[in-house]
Amino acid sequence: xxxxxxxxxxxxxxxxxxxxxxxxxxxxxxxxxxxxxxxxxxxxxxxxxxxxxxxxxxxxxxxxxxxxxxxxxxxxxxxxxxxxxxxxxxxxxxxxxxxxxxxxxxxxxxxxxxxxxxxxxxxxxxxxxxxxxxxxxxxxxxxxxxxxxxxxxxxxxxxxxxxxxxxxxxxxxxxxxxxxxxxxxxxxxxxxxxxxxxxxxxxxxxxxxxxxxxxxxxxxxxxxxxxxxxxxxxxxxxxxxxxxxxxxxxxxxxxxxxxxxxxxxxxxxxxxxxxxxxxxxxxxxxxxxxxxx
Amino acid sequence: xxxxxxxxxxxxxxxxxxxxxxxxxxxxxxxxxxxxxxxxxxxxxxxxxxxxxxxxxxxxxxxxxxxxxxxxxxxxxxxxxxxxxxxxxxxxxxxxxxxxxxxxxxxxxxxxxxxxxxxxxxxxxxxxxxxxxxxxxxxxxxxxxxxxxxxxxxxxxxxxxxxxxxxxxxxxxxxxxxxxxxxxxxxxxxxxxxxxxxxxxxxxxxxxxxxxxxxxxxxxxxx
Numbered sequence: 204x205x206x207x208x209x210x211x212x213x214x215x216x217x218x219x220x221x222x223x224x225x226x227x228x229x230x231x232x233x234x235x236x237x238x239x240x241x242x243x244x245x246x247x248x249x250x251x252x253x254x255x256x257x258x259x260x261x262x263x264x265x266x267x268x269x270x271x272x273x274x275x276x277x278x279x280x281x282x283x284x285x286x287x288x289x290x291x292x293x294x295x296x297x298x299x300x301x302x303x304x305x306x307x308x309x310x311x312x313x314x315x316x317x318x319x320x321x322x323x324x325x326x327x328x329x330x331x332x333x334x335x336x337x338x339x340x341x342x343x344x345x346x347x348x349x350x351x352x353x354x355x356x357x358x359x360x361x362x363x364x365x366x367x368x369x370x371x372x373x374x375x376x377x378x379x380x381x382x383x384x385x386x387x388x389x390x391x392x393x394x395x396x397x398x399x400x401x402x403x404x405x406x407x408x409x410x411x412x413x414x415x416x417x418x419x420x421x422x423x424x425x426x427x428x429x430x431x432x433x434x435x436x437x438x439x440x441x442x443x444x445x446x447x448x449x450x451x452x453x454x455x456x457x458x459x460x461x462x463x464x465x466x467x468x469x470x471x472x473x474x475x476x477x478x479x480x481x482x483x484x485x486x487x488x489x490x491x492x493x494x495x496x
Numbered sequence: 497x498x499x500x501x502x503x504x505x506x507x508x509x510x511x512x513x514x515x516x517x518x519x520x521x522x523x524x525x526x527x528x529x530x531x532x533x534x535x536x537x538x539x540x541x542x543x544x545x546x547x548x549x550x551x552x553x554x555x556x557x558x559x560x561x562x563x564x565x566x567x568x569x570x571x572x573x574x575x576x577x578x579x580x581x582x583x584x585x586x587x588x589x590x591x592x593x594x595x596x597x598x599x600x601x602x603x604x605x606x607x608x609x610x611x612x613x614x615x616x617x618x619x620x621x622x623x624x625x626x627x628x629x630x631x632x633x634x635x636x637x638x639x640x641x642x643x644x645x646x647x648x649x650x651x652x653x654x655x656x657x658x659x660x661x662x663x664x665x666x667x668x669x670x671x672x673x674x675x676x677x678x679x680x681x682x683x684x685x686x687x688x689x690x691x692x693x694x695x696x697x698x699x700x701x702x703x704x705x706x707x708x709x710x711x712x713x714x715x716x717x718x719x
Contacts, residue, residue, distance in 0.1 A: 273651075314658070314661075316544045316545070316547070316550075317559050318547055318550055318559075335559070336560070337544075337559035337560045337562070337563040338560055338563050338564075339544065339563050339643075340646045340647065341661065343646055343654065343657065344646070344654070344657035344658045344661055345658070349651055349654065353646075353647045355647065358560065358563075358564070451655070451658040452658075453658035453659050453661070453662045454658045454661075456662060457658065457661055457662045457665055461662065461665055461666060461669075462545065462546050464669075465545065465546075465665070465669045465672075466546060466548070468669065468673065469669075469672060469673075469676070472673060472676055472677075473676065476676065476677070476680045476684075479605070479680075480680075480684055480685070483605070483606055483607045484607070485607075485684060485685055485686065485687050486607050486609060486685055486686050486687075486705075486706070487607075487705075488687075488688065488699070488701050488702050488705045488706075489701065489704065489705045490701055
């Protein structure tokens, strides 16, 4: 970011060292979701729809506190609800704010064949540009979190932007602004990890949740949405949060070796056929050569 | 259906050489609809396969357009190759002579055709090409249908999607290799074969050289 160039490096006539010099500041952004203080009020769901200009959809009641079964092309933020019974028989309501995780190693971006349809910003936001999207849905094949959703009318794929339009203007994402319990935090990744660690220590010191921990999966290079979970040993119970998400192996094989082997094979084949023609030439019809000779 | 029929040269034309019908009108139409649709699938598929060939998609109407049409043209390709299989089933049966031919393919590559066994309407290479394209098309169809409408694949089966993308691409590459050889052979290596597929007839001498058993069957001559 251009702000980096305005960091003070040296000061004239100044006693002692230069305050702030050598202090690096990360300009990446991160959303911290503390599932232990989420009350499932759905204010973030409403704020997301409102800011992004989508009408509220019909909800699906299935005897839970979850608005609908899954996120949708025009519903990017869903509080997933699960009634969990732990080993001691204690009932617990688990609420998890589900949205794009903004992976540092985004599988959607890796799988996408359309130039410029998916971009990853320096600040960590992974954003879809629908004007470049061709609607192939390969991003769906690359995403371990089942986030990109297809619109059958526009033939484009949509997902949470981490409010890149708000963040670009120095604002926090709409969901953060709406959260009434303060379970949603927003800042640099370092700051959010620091806050998350503090919260995990607090939970362990004061509650029975001794498996509390941070969800910031290494398999996708870490994420720019991180969770504090009561039980980090079993993220699956939080509405199917994958315990070890990865960009699928076959996506890497397809985008890596197969692409290079295929391209090389076509070029070598074309060159080989050219050399064959130069060496052996065309097949003659019998009697033709005698006629010409 | 195995082509056939001798066309007597018309006295008014300059071409006095005896001509043999190699492909009927229906065979030619089916072949070219199949070939043109393959060309479209090739260009649009490669455009999605690698950014370095994305210009092929631009030529064909741009990313979103080719994503829409690729599956439909795939159905045209499938319908015509099934028709080809119906037309040429008996001609495409692999025989012991074909196995002998394949064993000696080195001589064929070096244009030492006098060392090759005589072949019927199609040689073993043509038969192999046809079956690669036919079975390749079946795999491409089955995987392609899934990639056409992945939104109907339930979440629990999403793990198969990357595998299907990989298979679709890999099999397409195999057909591309076969297709490149097919085009090379027809345009450069075997002059006169293009005339057979465009006009439908080939000179008798051409048929005698490249498909002797077929020529003998059609003309009733021994040599």
